[in-house]
Amino acid sequence: MARYLVERTFPDGLAIPMTDEGAQVCLTVVGNNAMDGVTWVHSYVTPDKKKTFCIYDAPSPEAIRTAANRNNLPVDSITPVSVLDPYFYQ
Numbered sequence: 001m002a003r004y005l006v007e008r009t010f011p012d013g014l015a016i017p018m019t020d021e022g023a024q025v026c027l028t029v030v031g032n033n034a035m036d037g038v039t040w041v042h043s044y045v046t047p048d049k050k051k052t053f054c055i056y057d058a059p060s061p062e063a064i065r066t067a068a069n070r071n072n073l074p075v076d077s078i079t080p081v082s083v084l085d086p087y088f089y090q
Helices: 020-034 061-070
Strands: 002-009 039-045 051-058 077-081
Touching: 002 061, 020 039, 020 061, 051 061, 061 077
Parallel strands: none
Antiparallel strands: 002 051, 002 077, 039 051
């Protein structure tokens, strides 16, 4: 499975409350992603919550776009990435 960095812009900011409702939103995204073999690994969010940089495992960029559409999430770019671990050299 390939790994991707997905960049998203939320002009009004990303608002996922730290409540049961917010947890359900995330679980819904995970379930919708699974329909296309897409796994959300984790995300980085800017302090103003207007940009996210999300790590995904997926069969293709098209699968990520399909899942994003199902979840009503924007996609600015999808970049294939690999892990570079600084401790690999020690």
